[in-house]
Amino acid sequence: MYDEASSLFEIHEPTPAPNVLDPLPIKTEQIQAIRDAFEKAGVVNQDDRKALIESVVVREVASLRELKAVDARRILQRIEGLRRPKSTSTGSAWDNREEDTWIDKL
Template sequence: MTQDKPGLFDLPEPVIAAPVITDTPISPVQIASIRDAFDIAGITDMSTRQEVIQSCVVRRITNIRELYSRDVRQILSRIDAWGRKTEPASGSAWDNREEDTWIDKL
């Protein structure tokens, strides 16, 4: 047998294309959960809502329906943190820290 001709078991290998991952658009349930979170946090001004959402995504968003499903978790946690923004009445920054340090856990 010559090398120029394919052999009996020299089958052409199928070309495997890498799967294309597309972002899932935001669902109506997720939109409702974002709006509910804004209401619970007391964020009613549309420009403030836009600022919160824009702080979570890199691309420019003009409508909530332009968000992807993957953006929702980060937006909800940012809304929660934004809603808890209150200045402590007294004490130092050390006294008013949010998380315990390893010393506090001893």
């Protein structure tokens, strides 16, 4: 009976479950997409590339392989922003709107 009573109070360490919140590592296709985007944007200097990537992920990165899959989309968006021509604002937000409103269609 003593053995049975003591087993009621034994605390077993549960095996830790894998953390499903850990981001997945970057995929080879994502790495290639980042490299291609840098080429299209004309960013060829490795220091410039590293600075841009680190500004997006807000941590030091020694290699593209250290990135996570979720980082790739944000990095690609930032690189795309480099390629877009900056539009000059010559008036108010109303004057610079891109779409016609119902008033414009009258």
